[in-house]
Amino acid sequence: MAPATQPRKFAGMSGAAAITALCVVAAAAALPLLLSTYQVELATEILIFGLLAMSIDILAGFAGLTSLGHGAIFGVSSYVVVYANAQWGLPPLAGVALGVAAATMVAGLFGLLAVRTSGVYFLLLTLALGMIVWGICLRWTAVTGGENGLRGDVRPAWMASHRAFYWAVLAAASLASYAMWRLVRSPFGMSLRGIRDSDSRMRSLGYNVPLHLLIGFTLSGLFAGFAGALYAMYNNFVSPSTVALAQSVEGVLMMIAGGVGTLFGGFVGAAAIIALENVVSAYTERWPMVLGGCFILIMILAPEGIIGKLRAVLARRLA
Amino acid sequence: MNGRKLDRRQFLKTSSAALAAAGTGFAPRSRAFAQTGPIKVGLLAPLTGVVASGGKEMVEGVQFYLDQIKSEIAGRKVELVIEDDASNPDTALQKARRLVEQGNCHFLIGNLLANTGLAVANYVKGTGTPYFIPIIAADDLTQRQRIKNVIRVAGYTASEFTHPLGDWALKQGFRKIATISQDYTFGHEQCGGLAQVFTEGGGEIVQQFWHPLNTADFSPYLGQLADLKLDAIFAMETGADSTRFIQQYASFGLKANTPLLAAMNGTDQSVIRTLGEECDGIISPAHFAEGSDNPVTQTFVGDYQAKYGKIPSLYGFSMYSGIMWVAQALEKIGGRVEDRDALIDTVLKTELTGSPLGKTVKLDAYGNPIYDVYIRKVVKRPDGKYLNVPMTSYPNVSQFWSYDPETYMKQPPYSRSFQGIKKA
Numbered sequence: 001m002a003p004a005t006q007p008r009k010f011a012g013m014s015g016a017a018a019i020t021a022l023c024v025v026a027a028a029a030a031l032p033l034l035l036s037t038y039q040v041e042l043a044t045e046i047l048i049f050g051l052l053a054m055s056i057d058i059l060a061g062f063a064g065l066t067s068l069g070h071g072a073i074f075g076v077s078s079y080v081v082v083y084a085n086a087q088w089g090l091p092p093l094a095g096v097a098l099g100v101a102a103a104t105m106v107a108g109l110f111g112l113l114a115v116r117t118s119g120v121y122f123l124l125l126t127l128a129l130g131m132i133v134w135g136i137c138l139r140w141t142a143v144t145g146g147e148n149g150l151r152g153d154v155r156p157a158w159m160a161s162h163r164a165f166y167w168a169v170l171a172a173a174s175l176a177s178y179a180m181w182r183l184v185r186s187p188f189g190m191s192l193r194g195i196r197d198s199d200s201r202m203r204s205l206g207y208n209v210p211l212h213l214l215i216g217f218t219l220s221g222l223f224a225g226f227a228g229a230l231y232a233m234y235n236n237f238v239s240p241s242t243v244a245l246a247q248s249v250e251g252v253l254m255m256i257a258g259g260v261g262t263l264f265g266g267f268v269g270a271a272a273i274i275a276l277e278n279v280v281s282a283y284t285e286r287w288p289m290v291l292g293g294c295f296i297l298i299m300i301l302a303p304e305g306i307i308g309k310l311r312a313v314l315a316r317r318l319a
Numbered sequence: 320m321n322g323r324k325l326d327r328r329q330f331l332k333t334s335s336a337a338l339a340a341a342g343t344g345f346a347p348r349s350r351a352f353a354q355t356g357p358i359k360v361g362l363l364a365p366l367t368g369v370v371a372s373g374g375k376e377m378v379e380g381v382q383f384y385l386d387q388i389k390s391e392i393a394g395r396k397v398e399l400v401i402e403d404d405a406s407n408p409d410t411a412l413q414k415a416r417r418l419v420e421q422g423n424c425h426f427l428i429g430n431l432l433a434n435t436g437l438a439v440a441n442y443v444k445g446t447g448t449p450y451f452i453p454i455i456a457a458d459d460l461t462q463r464q465r466i467k468n469v470i471r472v473a474g475y476t477a478s479e480f481t482h483p484l485g486d487w488a489l490k491q492g493f494r495k496i497a498t499i500s501q502d503y504t505f506g507h508e509q510c511g512g513l514a515q516v517f518t519e520g521g522g523e524i525v526q527q528f529w530h531p532l533n534t535a536d537f538s539p540y541l542g543q544l545a546d547l548k549l550d551a552i553f554a555m556e557t558g559a560d561s562t563r564f565i566q567q568y569a570s571f572g573l574k575a576n577t578p579l580l581a582a583m584n585g586t587d588q589s590v591i592r593t594l595g596e597e598c599d600g601i602i603s604p605a606h607f608a609e610g611s612d613n614p615v616t617q618t619f620v621g622d623y624q625a626k627y628g629k630i631p632s633l634y635g636f637s638m639y640s641g642i643m644w645v646a647q648a649l650e651k652i653g654g655r656v657e658d659r660d661a662l663i664d665t666v667l668k669t670e671l672t673g674s675p676l677g678k679t680v681k682l683d684a685y686g687n688p689i690y691d692v693y694i695r696k697v698v699k700r701p702d703g704k705y706l707n708v709p710m711t712s713y714p715n716v717s718q719f720w721s722y723d724p725e726t727y728m729k730q731p732p733y734s735r736s737f738q739g740i741k742k743a
Contacts, residue, residue, distance in 0.1 A: 038421035045413075141735060147503050148434045148457065149408060151441040160445075236445075237438050239408045278417070285366045285403050 012182055025174050032163040040162045041234075042278060046270045047166075047173040048230045053254035053266030054180055055223035060252075061261030062184045063216050064196035065118060068248045069110050069126035072133035073221045075243030077103035077228030079137065079144060082238045086152035092233065095154065099229040100222060106133070107221020108214070115213035118199075130248050138240045149239025154232050169230055176226055181263060183219060192216050224251075257298055259305025268306050357396040358649070358656045360642070361418030363429040363439065368406025369533075370431050370558065373589060373634045377429060377454065379627055380638030384646070392646050393654030400424060404435050411435035412442055419448050425656040426451065428641060431634070433457040433505055440469045449663055453641030454634060458508050461687035461718060463728050468663055470686040473640035473674065475718075477505050478512025478733060480583055480604040482720035483692045483713040484553075485516030487604070488580065493550035495525050496580075499540055499564075500555035502529035502735070509555045509582045511733025516720065518741040525549060529735060537564055541571045555582040561590045569597035578602065586697050589632040591705045598705055601697045606690035607636050607676060610698060610706030615677035630704065631675075640674040647671060683717050685724070692716040 010018040032040045052074050060066040077099035084095040114125045137144045144150065159165045183189050191212055194202045199209050232238055241247070254273050258265025276294060280287040302309035362381055365374035378401060390397045400422050404411035411430060415438075418424045426449040430436040436455030443450040444466045451470055452460065456477040460469055488496060496517060500506035506529070514524045525547050528540050544552055552573070556564045561584070568574055574597065583605035584590075591598045609620050609630050619639075623631040631639075648666040649656060656662060670681040671688075680688050693709035700706050719727045731737045 036421060038417055041416055041420070141504075148437050151437060235409070235412055235438075237408070237412065237441050239434050239438065241407050241409050241434075278413075281403065288367070 011178075012185070021178075025170070028170055029167065032166050037162045040166050042274060044162075044166045044169050044234060046267065046274050047169050048227050048234060049251065049254060049274065050267035050270040051173055051176055051227035051230070052224055052251045053258060053269055054177060054263055055220045055227065056251050057255045057258075057260065057263055057266055058180060058184060058192075058220040058223070059216060060255060061263065062189060062196060063192040063213060065115075065122050065213070065217075066252060067110075067114075067126040067217075067220075068123055068245070068252065069114075069130035069133075070221070070224045070251050071245065071247030071249070072130035072243045073103045073107050073110070073224045074228035074231065074251070075137070075238065075247060076106045076133060077225035078232040078235075078238040078242050079150065081154055081229045081232035082150045082152040082236070083143070085154045086150055092154055092156045096226075096229040096233075099232065100225040103225020103228060104218060104222045107224070108218045110221070111214045111217030115210050115217055127245065127248070130243070130245060134240055134243045134245065137243050144240075147240055149237060149242075151237050152232075154236050155234075159233070165234070169234075172226070172230060176223055177264065177267075180223060184263060188212070188215070253295065255305075257295070257305060259308035259311075262305060262307040262311070265305050265307035272306060355395075357398040358392055358654065359398045359400060359422060359424040361415070361422060361424030361427040362399055362401045363404045363411060363414055363418070363427060363435070364401065365406040365431050365435070366401075366403035370406050373431050373454075373558070373632070374403075374406075376589065376632050376634040377431065377638045380631070380635035381428070381642050383623060383626060383635070384639045384642050388646065392649045393652075395654040395656075404430060406432055406435070408432075408434045408438035412438045415439045415442050419443075419446055425449075426645065426662070428453070428645065429638070430455055433503075436460070440466055443468055447659060449659055449666070451641055451645055451666075453637040456505060456508070458718070459732055461683075461685045463732060465685055467686075468659070470663065470666055470682070471688065472644040472666060472682075473637050473671065473680070473688060475606060475690065476687055477508035479687070479690075479716065479718045479720075480606070480692050481509045481512035481553075482516045483716055484580060484602075484604040484694065485513040485522070486520065486713070487694050487711070488513075488517055488551060488553075489520040489522055491551075493522065495523050495548070495550050496553055497526045497528070497544055497547055497549050498524065498553045498555065499528040499530065499537075499544065501532050501534075501557065501560060503532065504734070505557070506555045507735050507738075508733045510553065511738045512720075513553055513580075515733075515739025515741070518739075524738070524740055527738065532560065534560055535563065537567045538571070541567060541573060544577075545571065545573055549577055551578045551580050553580045553582075554585055557582075557584045558590070561585045562593060565590070565594060565598050565601070574600075583695075584633060586695070586707055587633045588630045588707075589634065591697060591707075592629060592632075594705065596699070598697050599699060602710075603695050603697075603707065604692055605633075605695055605707065606688075606692055607633065608693045608695045608707045608709045609636075610695070610700070610708035611677070611693070613677035615673070616675050619675035630706070636675055640671065640676070643674055644669060644671045683719075685718070687718045689715055689717045 031043055056067055056070050080102040081095045081099035084090040084098050110129050114122055117125055138147055159168050191207055195209055195212060203209050254269035255266055257272050258269030276291060280290045364377040365371055385397055400418060402414035402418055404414055418427060428451040430439055431454050433455055436452050437457060440460055447468055449468050451472045453472055453474040456475060458476045458478055461471050498510045500510050518524055554564055579601050581601050581603045583603050586601050586603045620630060648669040652661050652665050667682055670679050672679050683689055692713045694711050695707040696710050697705050698708040
């Protein structure tokens, strides 16, 4: 939090934070000039999955609820975007709006059922809800194309090149992460933190805890859906593996690797995992094993995640 | 196997070093150099995940052929880059991107599961990269949703062989058949092919059972099948499901009373290799029969067995013949693999000779091969191994059977709800 003496703020950020944010975005925007097309595509994927990880972090880091259903919410949006494009021929932006709306609705529904539980029950309930979505996508062949999935031409022509699409996703991701950042620092975000730390105290202070959590869940689903819509544009294709449990788990792992409650750790975690996947899989078919080993190491050496660890180290140096 | 891994690692090491050294981002320049460089082949195969064993045989098939031609086509070296699609469409898509954009592969070949193939096909539609699919059987890729640069060299559509099987069943005097199949598109399409021809010829599909992939216990289905008083049963199973179905079919005593017709993948070597007499006598339709007495087929089977210690499966055979097809087309255009349009046109026009089928094969106007289809029977060889041996054959069968392509493609694709069954 900015010290009280700080006279000026830019869009809610202290001067130093605003400059850092600008530098990071500028550096990210310059990346395509240095990278090969394939690497630009990977960077795009990192941004998209970073958003998913951040959306999970809104709940996990600030409300203390880890969801294993966000991959499904993400995928619902992808499905709706591709379906709207392939079956109804809607323009991409309308498709994205529809996809995000659908994901938000699904998240609201999940939230209604899940927010009254916590801890491992919340985990299992969101997992089960996600599995239902996966089952529907797999079996409702007439609409979802079954295990073959749906194909479309979602990406608009002006975004066809790798760089143009990357910049578009970067702009979208910057806006969305700024919105998420504002959300967790708003009075609403503060009350989520209060609930995380002690829901009984918040209750006795007169806060409507389930309503706060429901709104938190729905908003987090909205952002997951936004990431899913971008993913639909990225792949022009969606299949049940996009809504599968593995997708939710990957999102959670990215968030944990980056650092729970750090929000922007999502991008770092996504970058670490996607880069690792791609580098290691070039050398061995057993890359999931290497990935597993890395997670174990992160859990032992830096349970607070990469960003969390960096912050702790920096704080110690400065102190 | 070891040689392959070393080669691939070496390639990736050198290529990533080169990329790093070049400061990256200069893909177009390196492409210009490639005119005289090696022909780069991107092979996508599921080396992990549910169908990994099939994926390994796909790689063997390609390598077996490349070894025979000493990795050289029209005087140019062939460089094979293998990527694992993990039996997952999202991964397949990412790996296809890597092969095309980072590996600068001239064409892609492979994939096993229909969903991985459809994902990659949708991607190459945008890039124009030639993509060859000797295993992917999804009907519509060479029918209603054809993409010009996606060609099914040495492959087949799911319903291509079950059409003649339906006709053969009628000729045996069968009138009542039930089908049991894995509940996904590949199964829907194979059953649909049989059901349409069989019912149009006066047969009756008494009932159709769809079960989830990886069904451990078939007893609920077998119990019902036993009660239906059928002339024959058609089973569309792959992999471990097929093994279990054939075993349980025999142990429930159905084998003694009702003939079993199977999809070609159901009695593929990858399945019956591990089975004993319970697979004896099962009928299936296919273009390839490892037990054929054709001398070319015999040589292929013998050489393959000598090298890999097993009788080749559909996967090994199809990838071997598929890469051979592309190689023959490349020989014709002097190895100019960079000229994509010429490559695609030449492949479409090339008639494959010298394949293990022992006869010439050509493609129809939609990029799908026309075969002589065998009706095969599983027979025990003197050394105790089981083989698919041809009993009779249907010459020149296309993916449209006897139907007019235009009319045929006006009917919906086969699905769980549309099986082409003619109402009596």
